[in-house]
Every structure is written in structure tokens, then in C-alpha cells.
Amino acid sequence: MKVNVIVTLKEGVLDPQGKAIQQTLNGMSFSEVKEVRQGKYFDIEVNIEDEKKAKAKVEEMCKKLLANLVIEDYKIL
Amino acid sequence: METNEQIAIEHGLKKEEYSKICDLLKRNPNLTELGIFSAMWNEHCSYKSSKIHLKKLNSKGKKVIQGPGENAGVIDIEDDDAIVFKIESHNHPSFIEPYQGAATGVGGIMRDVFTMGARPIANLNSIHFGSPQHPKTKNLLRGVVKGIGGYGNCMGIPTVGGQTSFDESYNGNILVNAMTLGLVNKNKIFYSKAAGINKPVIYVGSKTGRDGIHGASMASAIFDDKIEEKKPTVQVGDPFTEKLLLEACLELMEGKSIISIQDMGAAGLTSSSIEMASKGNLGIKLNLNKVPCREEKMTPYEIMLSESQERMLIVLENGKENEAKKIFDKWNLDFAVIGKTTDSKKIELFFNNNKVAEIPINILAENAPVYDRKWKKTKLPQRIKFNKNDFKKLKISDVLKKILHLPNIASKEWIWQQYDHTVMGDTIQKPGSDSGVVRVHGTNKAVATSVDSSAIYCYSHPLTGGKQIVCENWRNLISCGSKPIAITNCLNFGNPEKEKNMGEFVECVEGINEASKYLDYPIVSGNVSFYNETKDKGIKPTPAIGGIGLLKDYKKMITMDLKNNKNLLLVIGKTEGHLDQSVFAINILNEKKGPPPEINLFNEKNNGETLLKLIGEGLINSAHDVSLGGIITAVSKMAIKGKKGFKLNNLKVLINKFHYYYGEDQGRYVIEIAPNNLTKVQKILKSNSVHYDDIGIVTENEILIDKEPVLNINDLIKFNKSWLEDYMDK
């Protein structure tokens, strides 16, 4: 089955890329934009049928590789 | 909030230190004040264990414009030009988050340099990792290299040199030392000393977040099993903002509005504001509500201790605020007047109209604890008696192949190809050489720079090791034809509260100092990193020395690549065949005992200065210093660089050929000269009483040692290059 993961910088951690995008959007007259924070999206195909088990496995991957928990959070969708 | 001993200990302070604070203040500090004390009094900021030893360092010289005590050292390179330079460690953060740790290390050292008004012109680094087999090593190396490149490349400053080593003593504590050189007009240097009362204090750069609160305390703590939970947020670097900050600061510095300027590095706003006031013998008053914050509801404690990157503190002349603000607006950076200088000699902090901290500056700075820690001398180990029978099974050529493929000898091209080393258009010698060399833009001058360390020698005998690094660094600068001027040091050691580690520190510093004095090679800046220890296991003592040399005419620069067939190869300096602690002894014979090679400072100086004379006369085609792996490794590296072969003569000396070729005696160089220059070269060497051996000639691509054909040069190149590539990418 397929498991999707989003990895983002933890709240409070500086996101230089998000900041630059926000400023550009403001400059392009999207003045309503207050903050942009960006992240990574993963589409992971695992050969486990049980959803719970698959997600547990992916969670392990998140902790070990996909996210650096010092600065990043992950969300399994 | 009231504080107590327990809270102080959680802040990394000792019981006695807390009671000293209460005595000095004549009351208990509140939490914000305690935070400030813990930041100022930790090892990283206060140098409390190292101060009494560092004071002895040789820091004076004719070319020294500014020695230790400022953001960076400054040296005169003639005309109106000066070089600002320093090396700094970012070891602990790099272990936790290699990319950001290394990146912010590079960012921090560049800020130290441009704070003084200099435009950075070159970066270097000295990075050390655990055993290649250790499961963490590969990812740490990849992350650190990407981080260094990510920051330096984006800033547009070339990374022209460095050093990488692997040793199991770094398994739990990698070392990441970053060095930057900047160029400044010597009449336009900026300092951190504030002057004058009621001058506006300005905050510029990025906003403040909760990044790395107590990073400086972390840098002074030992890692244990719980490092993950213990860790505060690691700082994230934004090289783009730093590039803007660099341009904005240099633009502001063209005018006359700055009184003093200081970057916010370790311990952020706390150490920068206190340092400026302390140096100027002034007080400082800050309104923390004016500090631009990135996150909501930040407390005074957090604002004062945040280590958000890419920020500066400036004391301006009165009335110059608008002029300065315009520049920072242009570069889209935050600009805020957050306080003023006072005559109270106190730091006074206000938040929501309340005074939230008040501490006399001298208590924080001059009264910081100083320790004369106990230390133990390391005895010089006994010489090893090598058994000649052990050599009988070995072939010179097989050993050479093995050595060139060792992690610590193999080419590091995989690393430095990821660093932009040519931006700014003045790099005339790139990484992988004895020194990196960059031209002083628009002149005939160039500066050579190299960073070196020898943990194995320092571990075996710290005093000799300390001397050796300074000499090796000196040799690297000489080899390209530059005159060495001054050095910076980054002293990476274990736990100073252990007598053995403290002894390693004291004796390495002594060795460094002795060589520095003898060679007239002053130490103008530096940094100490203690507590490189995990679960009771400390690193080998690893002081790193970064040196600067001057080439008055860059066209006379020498490179190490072999140039022409039939040219002669000479070894300058006497070869005794010292194998103890050599790459050969450790890796081929598995013999790890014995003393490092002895340093003879007289020979060191004489050999080096004589080589400079030969280079000045235009008699040298290529030169390379002899270091790890001895003469044969040195010649092989010259051959690899020049894509040439070489033929070595039958030995005319009495010592065993393994001792001769693989011995690591100091003060030696391999030089390549044209046959018709031999008499002139011999004459100069003899008149300066420099010993030399004629060892062979350059060939097109064949390598012949002792008549045994070894390999084609192309095989040797592949062999030397492939170790790291295979390790990282396969």
C-alpha cells in the first residue's frame, strides 16, 4: 500500500526558504500572505497490506531518515 | 523568578560559581540574570580553563595589527592591505545536525571577519570524523560537506583548502573547524570596543527566534546517552540573509557612522552587548521590546540567550540612524534601535516597562571564574626497535599502493569538488595542494593559506605534536613560495577537568608557542573547544593551526605537480628514518607506540628559508613538503598531481629503505629542478648548510622504485582517488 508523509520544519525553527517565498508573494501583490512554511512530501509504496503496520513502519523511517527530529516534524497522512 | 542552586546547576554552573554570583550581586539573580551568567561564564565564552595558558602565547610581531581579543586577528600584508582571519570550532552542533551545524559554523566565522570591515576572500576547514566503519561516519561526513558547501557557495566565497581525517577517537565527537580570511584596508578596520555615552545601540540582520538557546553552554557540555532530549533547537543558517548582511555592513562601513560593531555569535545578544560595553568601560541599556522577534511571546530570557544567526549589534554615532536604516532597508534586513550606551558600567534590560535585569559589567567579564586546573605531563615514549625481519616480507611498491589508498592519505577530491573554490576569480591554487592561494584582487600580491593538525603525534607526545603542527603549517606555506606571516589556532580537546586531557592541552599549547616564537610566526586569533567527550571517551588532542603567507609576486608561485621529464628530484633536509608513529608503522606494521618525530627548530627554519631563496631565484619547478607517509608518499602525490611518473635511484644511504622512504622526519621537502640548474641549487644549499639527497628523476608515466616497476601513473591516480569516492557513493 501507499503511505504519504509530509516533513516540515518544527514550529519556531527558522525557515529561510519559506520566508523568501512569503516576501516574494507579498511583492507580487499577494499582500494577504502572512507566513509561508514549506516542507517535503513523500509518496512511499510499501509491500505491507495492513494499514496500521505499514504506517508503523513508515513512522520508523521518518524517525530514522526522513526527518531530523532536532529541527523537523513529520506527519503521516 | 527567583533562582536557586539547583537551577544554576541545570544551567551548567557549578555550586561555587552560583554562590560567587550571589556574593558579587549581593542577592540572588533572577532567571534572566542567571541565564546571562551561565552564558558568560561557561567555558566557551569565558575561557575559564584555558585563559592562564593562552595568555602566554606569542602574539606579537612586526606584521601584527590586531592580536587575540577581537573578533579576529589582523595582519599587515603591505601597501594599505591587511588580512583579517580566524578559525573557530562548531563541533557539538555538527554532531547533532551535521548540515546546519557545519553551515552555521561557516556563517559564524565569516561574520567574525566582516564585522571588522573585511570582505571575506577565502574559506578553509579542518574536519575530523570517526572510523570509516562507524555507522554514523558516512552521514556525518556527507552532511558536514554539504553544509560547508551550502553556506560558503551561496555566500560566493571560495573554499580554497582544508583537511579531513578519520580516527575512531572522533566516533562520538566529530570536529568541524571553519576558517575565514578577509581583506581590509588597514586604515578602515572596525573594532568591537564601544565609546561614548548615549550612543544608539542598533540591532540589524535576521529576526530573533528561539534557536539554539544555550548553544554556548551546549558547546561546553559532555555528551551522554540522552543527547537528543537534552538538545535545544539547533540554529538554522540562512546564507542568503548573511550575504545581504555582508553587503549591507560593508556599505555602511564606507561611511563614518559606526563606532563599534560586533556579531551575535555564541550567547547572542548577551555576549555581544556585554563585550562591547566591557571593552569600552561603559554601561549599556537595552529595551528588549524593540528586538525584532520571529516568534510570539518571547521572554527576556529567550531574547537574551537566543543564538539565531545572521545578526549584528552596532553602536552608531548620534544622528546617523536614518542614514544607516536606509542601507538596511535597501538590503531588506531588520533594523532597530534597541538601546543606548550609558556611564553606569552596568547592563540594564527593560521589558514591558520593567527593569528585568541589572548586572555590573565587570562582574560578568573580568570577574568571570578562572581556573588553574590540575594537569599531568606526558612522558616521551620510548623509541621502538623495529625488527628488520618484519620488512623482509614487504615490497616498497605494495606498501605504497596500500598507503595511497588509506582514508587519511587518499585524495579528498570528492569533498572539495563540492565547494566552490573559484568564485571571485582570484584562486590560483585550489584545494588538494600544499596551500590554497588567492590573489589580492587587482594587485600582484597573493596570500597562501593552509590548515593543519596532527592528532596522532599530539596524542603520543603533546609537546612535540604542538611544535610539529606549527612547523608543518609553515612548510605548507613555504612550499608554494610564500613567506609565512601569522597563524590562528583552534584548540580541540577533551575534558579539562581530567588531568590527562588538561595536560594534553597545556603541553600542546606550550609546543605551539615554542615553535611560533622560534619561527617568528605569531598567533593572532583562536578558539578553544573543550569537552569533546562522549560517555567518558575523549578525542585525541587535535589543535588545528591555520596559517597565512604572503607572495609579493603571485607569478612566482610554486605548485606541487611534477612538470617536466628528466627533471631532478631532490629531498631537502636530513632523513634519519623515524618510523615511530608513522603511517607506515601504524598501518602496515600495526605498531602504535613510540614517540613522534623530533622537531629541530633550527633546521626547520633554515631549510624553509633556504627553499624560499631557491624559489626566489626561480630555480624550483615544483615543491612539496614531506609529511605523512614520508618521501615516497610525497613524491607520489606530486606525480599524481602532475600526471607524471618518476624513477627513484638506488639508495646511497646506510639506513634501511623502508626507514628511508616511509620515515616521517620533519623539516623536509621534495623539490623538482631542471638538470641545468643543479649546480646553482647545490651551491645555495651548501652555503646555507642544508642537507639534501638526490633521489631520482621525473618520467613520462612510468614509476620505477629500486628498479622494481610499480605501476603506471594512471593506476596510481585512480588508486588514490577511488577510496573516498567508493566509500561515499558505492
Added chain:
Amino acid sequence: MKSSVIIFPGSNCDRDMEVALKKFGFKNQMVWHNDSGIPKSDLIVLPGGFSYGDYLRCGSIAAKSKIIKSVIDFANSGGLVLGICNGFQILTETGLLPGILQQNKYQKFICKNVYVKVNDTGNKYFKNIKKKILELHIAHNEGNYFCSENELKSLNNNNQIAVTYCNENGMESSEFNPNGALCNIAGIFSKNKNILGMMPHPERVIDKSLSSNDGNFFFQNLVENFK
């Protein structure tokens, strides 16, 4: 010959480019990204670097900057626009050149000398150039050129593939392609060949003390073609 080098926040090869242009006789001016217009020029250069930190996608934010409208107008009126490295990335993001520069195949920043072959001389940049195989320098993380099949067909049909990676003898193969670029493409022209984007930096190799001096052929020729 008047040239203008545009400085975006984060540009870092602007000075190097100015040094090169002046060395070969251009009268150069630096233009700040927030300026509303560009002074009269024969050549506009978008230099290398990390404009706006290269955040989002390389060159994407610069392609939305205030000055870029003037660059587009100038290009559309037939003016010469040269984009090097980040400049090339900006040109693709504005749509002035087709395709995109992706991350290098080996996922690494790469800084080294490369050889490129000049494929077309029917243009102001390479007409009469004295050397067809040039040793230039690259320093990038996103130089892996990619475009759609149709775009590639049209690039080929119009001789828009300006320079391709090769060895010192002009031989092309994946071995000499440093970043995995489609068809070894190192640089392309616009349809009427007034716009040139390329990854290699000629401005870093203009002196025999540097890693090569083949950049001289490029700039010398460019100046001659203006006379």
C-alpha cells in the same frame, strides 16, 4: 560597447563578470534589481550566484523581480542577453529560454573545469570564434538541463543548442557530462539567438594564472562581434 550586469540579492558572480567585461573593453554598469529600468546597453548579463537564496527553485524568485520586465522587453526587441549559471536558470524561469535546470544527476554541487564544444557560429556570441572546444569552469548544484521532446526537437531544428559538454578532443559522452544534462547540453540560445544561457562560467577562466584562460576566446570574440 555598453554592458549592464544585473545584481539580484544573492548574486555573487557580478563582480567577476564585470572584471571580465571591462578587461575586454566593455563599458559596464551595475544595475540593482529594484531599479525600474536598465540604462542603454548593447548587452545585458544575468550573472551567477544564488539569487534570493535560490529558494523555491533556482532562479524562480528572480524571475519575478521588478527589473526582469525590462530584461524581457530588451530581449524581445532583439537585445543581447547573456545568462551564466544562475543567470541561465533565471532565463528558463522567465520563459525566455525553454526547459529547466534540475539538480545534478549525482546530487552534489560540482566545481571543476569542463570542456564544451561550440555547436553554432551563426550568432553574435560565437561568430568567428578562434577556438571551438573551450575549457571553461562549472560551479553549480542545478545544471542538469531538461526539456520536453518537442522543445528539444525545436532546439535541434533551429540550431539552438549553443554549447555541449565534451572532452578535450570534442568527443561527447556521458563520461564527460558532469551533471546528467539532456543531450550533454551546457548552453542554449533563444530562437533568434540573441539570448544565450549557459552553465559554464567563462568569466572565471580569463587569465593563465587561473585554471584555464579559454574564457578569453569567448569575451574577445564577443567584443569583436560588436565592432
